Amino acid sequence: MYRIGHAWxxxxxxxxxxxxxxxxxxxxxLGLLGHSDADVCLHAVAESLLGSLALGDLGxxxxxxxxxxxxxxxxIILSECYQRVLxxxxxxxxxxxxxxxQNIRISPIRDKIRNSIANILNVEIDKVSxxxxxxxxxxxxxxxxxxxxxxxxxxYKK
Numbered sequence: 001m002y003r004i005g006h007a008w009x010x011x012x013x014x015x016x017x018x019x020x021x022x023x024x025x026x027x028x029x030l031g032l033l034g035h036s037d038a039d040v041c042l043h044a045v046a047e048s049l050l051g052s053l054a055l056g057d058l059g060x061x062x063x064x065x066x067x068x069x070x071x072x073x074x075x076i077i078l079s080e081c082y083q084r085v086l087x088x089x090x091x092x093x094x095x096x097x098x099x100x101x102q103n104i105r106i107s108p109i110r111d112k113i114r115n116s117i118a119n120i121l122n123v124e125i126d127k128v129s130x131x132x133x134x135x136x137x138x139x140x141x142x143x144x145x146x147x148x149x150x151x152x153x154x155x156y157k158k
């Protein structure tokens with residue numbers, strides 16, 4: 001039995017925060033604002049996995065008003081969400097991830113992010129596709145005010 005999950009996450013870019021994408025710290029003057037470390041990439045992956053089995057969303061398990069989740073490492077979030085998938089008897093088929101960013105270049109760090117995600121999930125790198133695109137200078141992403149990420153996942157019964 002196959003299941004598909006989809007998720008989108010976005011966070012505002014601000015000064016004074018680290019920029020973390022896919023579990024990798026990126027050198028930047030701006031970082032993502034959020035209750036946790038605000039890793040839009042790992043959040044989208046984690047939520048797509050939860051969605052594939054109708055388990056809820058990230059807020060179900062990691063509320064943004066809890067001291068326990070304040071500044072939480074999104075690698076832990078992703079690992080725990082994937083464990084929920086494994087506990088239901090499913091494994092990852094593949095991820096298809098798109099990062100939306102106007103000014104932060106993803107191509108130089110694409111393989112680092114793919115490796116990071118594959119390592120967190122303990123899967124082969126060829127199960128993690130990562131693409132990036134701009135917003136052609138339109139909207140809040142195009143103005144460089146935020147980053148977003150979208151992920152589709154396929155899981156299947158062991």
